Amino acid sequence: MMDPHAEYYSHKAMSGFDESAIVGEKIERDAKELIQMLIVYDDSDIRVVSLVGMGGMGKTTLAQKIFSDTNVQEHFKMRIWLRITQQFNKAELLGTAIKHAGGDYLPGYDLTLLTRTLTKLLSTGRFLLVMDDMWSEQAWCDLLRSPNQKCQPETAGELSHYHHKT
Numbered sequence: 001m002m003d004p005h006a007e008y009y010s011h012k013a014m015s016g017f018d019e020s021a022i023v024g025e026k027i028e029r030d031a032k033e034l035i036q037m038l039i040v041y042d043d044s045d046i047r048v049v050s051l052v053g054m055g056g057m058g059k060t061t062l063a064q065k066i067f068s069d070t071n072v073q074e075h076f077k078m079r080i081w082l083r084i085t086q087q088f089n090k091a092e093l094l095g096t097a098i099k100h101a102g103g104d105y106l107p108g109y110d111l112t113l114l115t116r117t118l119t120k121l122l123s124t125g126r127f128l129l130v131m132d133d134m135w136s137e138q139a140w141c142d143l144l145r146s147p148n149q150k151c152q153p154e155t156a157g158e159l160s161h162y163h164h165k166t
Helices: 005-016 025-039 057-066 070-075 090-100 109-123 138-144
Strands: 047-052 076-085 129-131 158-163
Touching: 005 109, 025 047, 025 057, 025 070, 057 070, 057 129, 057 158, 090 109
Parallel strands: 047 158, 076 129
Antiparallel strands: none
């Protein structure tokens, strides 16, 4: 059964973003720089950008700003926002990703079918996947093992660790 909290947090993170609440030139510069990193595109690249830092630094706010940017929305027709808990459920994460990617998800599907469905959806073009509040790389590997056979972040194309400082 799908955890209703997972869907609530994903929806809240995407729709509850109030850009007028952001202050400071630094976040504007950071957002513009990261947006450029994301939309400068090479067909062969898998671009991974990690926002790393202690809690409360504004990583989620920065990610929301980027996710909501008009240029990003135009560049990535498929945008998926997932909030990853410390004790995540693989099927729920895959199901939420499938729903946000425009697919159909019914609780009770096995992991193989969910993975195939997500792989098919993601193979249709560019996509932006935000994995918010991630505590370990295991969610990355579990979620993208099939769409990205090079599961380990060190080998996933271009990896950029971006340290956001407030």
